[in-house]
Amino acid sequence: xxxxxxxxxxxxxxxxxxxxxxxxxxxxxxxxxxxxxxxxxxxxxxxxxxxxxxxxxxxxxxxxxxxxxxxxxxxxxxxxxxxxxxxxxxxxxxxxxxxxxxxxxxxxxxxxxxxxxxxxxxxxxxxxxxxxxxxxxxxxxxxxxxxxxxxxxxxxxxxxxxxxxxxxxxxxxxxxxxxxxxxxxxxxxxxxxxxxxxxxxxxxxxxxxxxxxxxxxxxxxxxxxxxxxxxxxxxxxxxxxxxxxxxxxxxxxxxxxxxxxxxxxxxxxxxxxxxxxxxxxxxxxxxxxxxxxxxxxxxxxxxxxxxxxxxxxxxxxxxxxxxxxxxxxxxxxxxxxxxxxxxxxxxxxxxxxxxxxxxxxxxxxxxxxxxxxxxxxxxxxxxxxxxxxxxxxxxxxxxxxxxxxxxxxxxxxxxxxxxxxxxxxxxxxxxxxxxxxxxxxxxxxxxxxxxxxxxxxxxxxxxxxxxxxxxxxxxxxxxxxxxxxxxxxxxxxxxxxxxxxxxxxxxxxxxxxxxxxxxxxxxxxxxxxxxxxxxxxxxxxxxxxxxxxxxxxxxxxxxxxxxxxxxxxxxxxxxxxxxxxxxxxxxxxxxxxxxxxxxxxxxxxxxxxxxxxxxxxxxxxxxxxxxxxxxxxxxxxxxxxxxxxxxxxxxxxxxxxxxxxxxxxxxxxxxxxxxxxxxxxxxxxxxxxxxxxxxxxxxxxxxxxxxxxxxxxxxxxxxxxxxxx
Amino acid sequence: xxxxxxxxxxxxxxxxxxxxxxxxxxxxxxxxxxxxxxxxxxxxxxxxxxxxxxxxxxxxxxxxxxxxxxxxxxxxxxxxxxxxxxxxxxxxxxxxxxxxxxxxxxxxxxxxxxxxxxxxxxxxxxxxxxxxxxxxxxxxxxxxxxxxxxxxxxxxxxxxxxxxxxxxxxxxxxxxxxxxxxxxxxxxxxxxxxxxxxxxxxxxxxxxxxxxxxxxxxxxxxxxxxxxxxxxxxxxxxxxxxxxxxxxxx
Ligand SMILES: Nc1ncnc2c1ncn2[C@@H]1O[C@H](COP(=O)(O)OP(=O)(O)OP(=O)(O)O)[C@@H](O)[C@H]1O
Ligand SMILES: [Mg+2]
Numbered sequence: 001x002x003x004x005x006x007x008x009x010x011x012x013x014x015x016x017x018x019x020x021x022x023x024x025x026x027x028x029x030x031x032x033x034x035x036x037x038x039x040x041x042x043x044x045x046x047x048x049x050x051x052x053x054x055x056x057x058x059x060x061x062x063x064x065x066x067x068x069x070x071x072x073x074x075x076x077x078x079x080x081x082x083x084x085x086x087x088x089x090x091x092x093x094x095x096x097x098x099x100x101x102x103x104x105x106x107x108x109x110x111x112x113x114x115x116x117x118x119x120x121x122x123x124x125x126x127x128x129x130x131x132x133x134x135x136x137x138x139x140x141x142x143x144x145x146x147x148x149x150x151x152x153x154x155x156x157x158x159x160x161x162x163x164x165x166x167x168x169x170x171x172x173x174x175x176x177x178x179x180x181x182x183x184x185x186x187x188x189x190x191x192x193x194x195x196x197x198x199x200x201x202x203x204x205x206x207x208x209x210x211x212x213x214x215x216x217x218x219x220x221x222x223x224x225x226x227x228x229x230x231x232x233x234x235x236x237x238x239x240x241x242x243x244x245x246x247x248x249x250x251x252x253x254x255x256x257x258x259x260x261x262x263x264x265x266x267x268x269x270x271x272x273x274x275x276x277x278x279x280x281x282x283x284x285x286x287x288x289x290x291x292x293x294x295x296x297x298x299x300x301x302x303x304x305x306x307x308x309x310x311x312x313x314x315x316x317x318x319x320x321x322x323x324x325x326x327x328x329x330x331x332x333x334x335x336x337x338x339x340x341x342x343x344x345x346x347x348x349x350x351x352x353x354x355x356x357x358x359x360x361x362x363x364x365x366x367x368x369x370x371x372x373x374x375x376x377x378x379x380x381x382x383x384x385x386x387x388x389x390x391x392x393x394x395x396x397x398x399x400x401x402x403x404x405x406x407x408x409x410x411x412x413x414x415x416x417x418x419x420x421x422x423x424x425x426x427x428x429x430x431x432x433x434x435x436x437x438x439x440x441x442x443x444x445x446x447x448x449x450x451x452x453x454x455x456x457x458x459x460x461x462x463x464x465x466x467x468x469x470x471x472x473x474x475x476x477x478x479x480x481x482x483x484x485x486x487x488x489x490x491x492x493x494x495x496x497x498x499x500x501x502x503x504x505x506x507x508x509x510x511x512x513x514x515x516x517x518x519x520x521x522x523x524x525x526x527x528x529x530x531x532x533x534x535x536x537x538x539x540x541x542x543x544x545x546x547x548x549x550x551x552x553x554x555x556x557x558x559x560x561x562x563x564x565x566x567x568x569x570x571x572x573x574x575x576x577x578x579x580x581x582x583x584x585x586x587x588x589x590x591x592x593x594x595x596x597x598x599x600x601x602x603x604x605x606x607x608x609x610x611x612x613x614x615x616x617x618x619x620x621x622x623x624x625x626x627x628x629x630x631x632x633x634x635x636x637x638x639x640x641x642x643x644x645x646x647x648x649x650x651x652x653x654x655x656x657x658x659x660x661x662x663x664x665x666x667x668x669x670x671x672x673x674x675x676x677x678x679x680x681x682x683x684x685x686x687x688x689x690x691x692x693x694x695x696x697x698x699x700x701x702x703x704x705x706x707x708x709x710x711x712x713x714x715x716x717x718x719x720x721x722x723x724x725x
Numbered sequence: 726x727x728x729x730x731x732x733x734x735x736x737x738x739x740x741x742x743x744x745x746x747x748x749x750x751x752x753x754x755x756x757x758x759x760x761x762x763x764x765x766x767x768x769x770x771x772x773x774x775x776x777x778x779x780x781x782x783x784x785x786x787x788x789x790x791x792x793x794x795x796x797x798x799x800x801x802x803x804x805x806x807x808x809x810x811x812x813x814x815x816x817x818x819x820x821x822x823x824x825x826x827x828x829x830x831x832x833x834x835x836x837x838x839x840x841x842x843x844x845x846x847x848x849x850x851x852x853x854x855x856x857x858x859x860x861x862x863x864x865x866x867x868x869x870x871x872x873x874x875x876x877x878x879x880x881x882x883x884x885x886x887x888x889x890x891x892x893x894x895x896x897x898x899x900x901x902x903x904x905x906x907x908x909x910x911x912x913x914x915x916x917x918x919x920x921x922x923x924x925x926x927x928x929x930x931x932x933x934x935x936x937x938x939x940x941x942x943x944x945x946x947x948x949x950x951x952x953x954x955x956x957x958x959x960x961x962x963x964x965x966x967x968x969x970x971x972x973x974x975x
Pocket of ligand 2: 775776777896897
């Protein structure tokens with residue numbers, strides 16, 4: 001038995017030795033302590049959000065610019081929006097950046113920097129609703145994030161408020177129909193809508209909402225750091241850096257699928273007109289020949305790809321302003337717009353004449369002809385003697401005018417012609433192609449300054465072509481006459497329950513690196529549990545020994561009373577309340593190692609339960625054992641440690657194991673003090689994908705698996721212990 | 726009147742010892758002097774306070790009054806080092822009270838080593854010597870649960886002996902044993918008696934008490950009702966209660 005006790009003890013020591021260094025490594029605060037810890041609620045695109053596992057957004061990037069400017073390291077830490085202000089005033093972190101609207105009320109507790117963003121409140125609700133004035137939302141169930149201007153505003157409009165700690169829940173409320181709408185900062189609303197373009201819409205009806213300005217917040221006594229940041233912010237506003245960052249996010253339509261401004265290199269940004277078989281949306285996802293070719297190119301280059309809906313008219317402006325952009329779905333023309341260049345995709349096409357069904361146009365002379373802007377048709381029509389050639393931005397407008405006989409025909413790329421025939425079944429006729437098959441040369445528009453990018457794209461494109469992938473893609477779309485309903489070659493719309501589940505799983509855990517959050521969270525949960533278990537066991541045994549010695553001898557009255565007090569308080573209050581009290585009240589000055597604080601809090605909590613378990617274990621050892629030990633001349637303490645406690649521990653190991661299991665599960669509230677534990681990791685994924693089911697299901701399975709493993713070990717231990725000494 | 730002076734002839738002097746549990750006055754006034762090497766048996770009806778008496782000497786209970794003087798020092802005095810005094814007294818319980826989580830040898834060596842009286846090696850050697858003497862050397866590395874009751878009680882005796890006690894206390898050492906094992910334990914105690922160990926034995930085995938004791942005490946009503954040599958006490962009892970008691974047990 002001695003050996004077994006020793007083994008158990010050694011395992012405990014071993015766990016402690018691995019756990020403690022792990023714990024101290026968790027925060028990147030360097031030894032000099034000059035990393036600035038910034039808390040933010042990363043569910044606030046376009047200001048604060050996770051792109052994969054990296055913080056992105058306007059706030060984050062302005063702070064990165066400031067960090068470069070003043071030469072100080074910064075580190076972002078996620079926390080609930082409602083908790084950040086307290087965190088700042090209590091010096092749990094150095095500053096807060098989470099779209100804080102500058103208000104007189106907040107100014108009483110924190111210092112605000114100059115403003116860096118101007119926003120207004122808007123209404124976000126399901127798309128297609130008839131919301132015309134503020135009266136249309138009065139009295140309805142309105143969701144909002146706790147502590148925001150939106151919540152304040154909504155309070156004045158309805159009594160049916162649903163306040164949440166994060167925007168993921170707010171959006172889910174609307175998607176699930178639990179809330180009618182939300183009141184939210186305009187840019188944030190736009191980001192939400194861009195995540196759910198088919199389901200959500202912005203209703204700009206809050207005419208009485210005032211302009212609001214965002215600022216970063218600092219503790220009142222943190223004046224030196226505040227000044228340093230504010231001066232830098234002023235400089236960066238003046239030199240246009242802030243404007244560039246904001247513009248970058250605007251250009252990306254505030255999409256939460258936009259990486260940090262400072263980390264763009266790894267992404268192909270593709271401008272998509274979304275109106276032809278080359279780029280379009282099917283079931284809310286990007287699809288089309290160019291979408292797939294460029295996806296293959298990006299994969300070949302080991303880049304991510306991000307699609308930005310954009311009109312062709314704006315291509316030149318956008319591309320010259322942001323040289324990393326690539327315009328897709330482009331016809332290569334002989335005159336290259338200033339500041340741009342073309343990269344041919346190798347895809348070619350002919351022109352075809354489209355007419356009303358049953359009619360045909362053999363000679364274009366004297367005809368009233370429709371063509372599409374930026375297509376090869378305008379050039380083709382030169383010298384054909386048409387009575388009128390009208391350019392259309394949208395093919396559908398051209399078809400409308402054709403059908404109502406305003407135009408006689410449309411001269412258009414054959415691919416597009418086929419697409420229109422498929423989309424207007426039985427209404428259009430197509431001629432044989434009127435040009436050679438390679439009359440129209442397709443390709444991409446890049447900035448003239450993006451020579452390296454152009455070379456890289458060309459090289460990758462050659463490889464993709466050589467591998468036969470481009471042909472596969474073209475065949476794939478041709479199979480359905482380019483009717484623009486097919487999903488991407490690389491992505492098939494999930495069918496049935498399991499495929500949909502798989503699709504969600506990929507989105508939640510793989511595509512956005514969600515599994516990394518889960519791993520981080522799992523690591524922290526395990527760390528907290530192990531350290532807390534060690535702390536709890538030590539405290540518990542100590543307290544139990546003190547109380548038992550007191551019961552035995554009447555000595556140690558004061559320590560005994562302290563122990564009783566401790567056990568009563570801990571067992572009588574919720575663990576979350578204890579955690580918050582320790583974090584916000586007791587260990588206020590305990591730097592920023594939240595994980596250690598959590599481990600201490602849970603350890604203290606567990607200790608009370610362990611002490612009761614150990615006490616019952618001590619009582620389960622027959623009195624004669626103590627008496628025999630004492631009659632040999634051992635002191636009460638020696639008798640306790642050598643004779644009673646070893647037997648007691650053996651009796652209570654199963655109960656201690658169960659306490660370990662409870663502890664593991666209880667750590668799931670650690671997220672309340674800005675720790676990414678397993679539960680918080682699921683939260684973060686939900687913030688990114690607005691999917692609540694799978695992340696929660698997955699962490700539930702992980703918790704369950706850990707508990708089952710623990711239970712198995714306890715069972716095994718129990719079986720070994722049940723075989724007599 | 727108790728004698729206040731210590732007689733060096735006596736190893737232990739017990740003076741006016743009293744013990745009450747609440748209103749229950751179990752021991753009212755016990756006086757006893759024990760010579761070195763003397764073997765004393767304690768008999769009496771159930772509940773008369775025999776165990777309480779033994780436990781008071783071992784300081785497992787707190788006396789209500791009186792003194793127990795060991796080598797000139799009153800061990801009931803709160804200022805005296807009771808742990809040290811306990812180490813000088815050996816005790817054997819009715820229910821053996823071996824430590825189930827330790828081997829037989831560990832049971833024996835625990836206290837001498839923990840208290841720094843012997844090195845681990847010396848304690849081991851001594852334990853093996855003692856076990857050899859009682860024929861249980863082959864059980865040294867087994868846990869008590871594997872031993873018979875008689876073997877366990879002999880180990881318990883040896884465990885107490887390992888501390889080299891000046892006096893041994895026994896509280897009905899055989900009452901928890903199956904009849905066929907009583908002999909081996911009594912045999913060991915008898916050997917001890919013959920080797921000159923000072924002993925106080927609470928027993929129901931009258932034959933054994935007669936055989937081994939120098940003096941037999943009959944406890945009744947909170948007092949030592951009669952004390953005499955075994956021949957006199959059993960052969961010619963004076964106290965009426967003693968007569969009645971003997972008529973029942975003999
Ligand atoms: N811890 C205790 N608390 C209260 N009363 C006790 C306690 N221990 C013993 N007593 C009482 O003291 C009296 C003497 O008990 P004790 O065990 O000393 O008797 P005994 O002579 O050893 O009897 P037996 O022959 O049955 O062992 C009994 O009435 C018993 O109920
Ligand atoms: Mg008794």
